[in-house]
Amino acid sequence: MKIIEVKDYQHMSQKAAEYIIEKVLKHPSITLGLATGGTPTGTYRNLIEDHQKNGTSYQNVTTFNLDEYIGLAGTDINSYRYYMDDNFFNHIDIKKSNTFIPQGNIKNIEEECNRYEDLIMNHGGIDLQVLGIGSNGHIGFNEPGTSFQSKTHIVKLAPSTIEANARFFNRPEEVPTQAITMGISTIMKSKEILLLVSGESKRNAMYQLIHSELNENFPASVLKNHPCVTIIADEAAILDLKIPVTKK
Numbered sequence: 078m079k080i081i082e083v084k085d086y087q088h089m090s091q092k093a094a095e096y097i098i099e100k101v102l103k104h105p106s107i108t109l110g111l112a113t114g115g116t117p118t119g120t121y122r123n124l125i126e127d128h129q130k131n132g133t134s135y136q137n138v139t140t141f142n143l144d145e146y147i148g149l150a151g152t153d154i155n156s157y158r159y160y161m162d163d164n165f166f167n168h169i170d171i172k173k174s175n176t177f178i179p180q181g182n183i184k185n186i187e188e189e190c191n192r193y194e195d196l197i198m199n200h201g202g203i204d205l206q207v208l209g210i211g212s213n214g215h216i217g218f219n220e221p222g223t224s225f226q227s228k229t230h231i232v233k234l235a236p237s238t239i240e241a242n243a244r245f246f247n248r249p250e251e252v253p254t255q256a257i258t259m260g261i262s263t264i265m266k267s268k269e270i271l272l273l274v275s276g277e278s279k280r281n282a283m284y285q286l287i288h289s290e291l292n293e294n295f296p297a298s299v300l301k302n303h304p305c306v307t308i309i310a311d312e313a314a315i316l317d318l319k320i321p322v323t324k325k
């Protein structure tokens with residue numbers, strides 16, 4: 078795992094956007110795996126700004142998002158479809174038909190999980206997967222205890238995840254308790270992974286990621302088995318970790 082240390086959230090967002098832009102310019106029909114949450118919003122802002130200023134095109138790019146809440150329609154302001162359209166897709170030239178997110182408001186959720194997994198694999202897999210990390214070490218919505226062999230599946234969200242995500246909802250009771258997520262094996266099949274980590278609240282997760290053994294109770298530890306992982310982390314997340322990092 079290569080770790081790039083940056084000053085703060087703003088620099089992480091800038092660096093991550095530069096990283097993604099370079100890949101898109103080199104491979105205009107790249108398949109990106111994308112994340113939601115607070116961490117990547119600054120990255121999406123930078124990508125939009127670059128698209129507007131420099132014309133980087135997403136016309137041939139395909140995207141697969143990591144996860145979606147069960148029970149929310151794509152029109153719901155708290156759904157991840159809404160988030161992606163609002164924070165990124167509506168502001169670039171990507172074809173909406175090339176943007177894929179699991180459907181959370183469908184009758185047969187099991188079937189939807191299988192369909193989504195097949196869709197990714199039949200497409201040829203993900204070239205670059207962007208990840209955030211939960212303070213409990215989750216990646217996607219793969220909570221502690223999830224099998225490293227898991228494919229796209231239904232998850233019951235951990236109380237700590239519901240609590241962390243309540244900030245996006247009017248009331249904590251509105252946070253869905255279940256989600257569909259790409260599995261850990263789905264994520265691990267990506268050719269390359271870019272993990273973004275910012276803030277003091279992620280310091281413990283970052284510490285465990287570096288120092289813990291492979292362990293299903295700390296899902297992100299699986300990344301140690303991936304041949305091509307880059308982590309962009311800010312000072313607040315890295316402080317005192319005593320790990321070899323590249324300073325930018």
Ligand code: F6R
Pocket residue numbers: 111112113114115116117143144208209210211215216217218
């Ligand atoms: C989001 C996702 C989650 C988040 C994680 C961190 O699609 O899959 O794993 O990346 O919960 O969330 P934030 O960025 O809000 O701290």
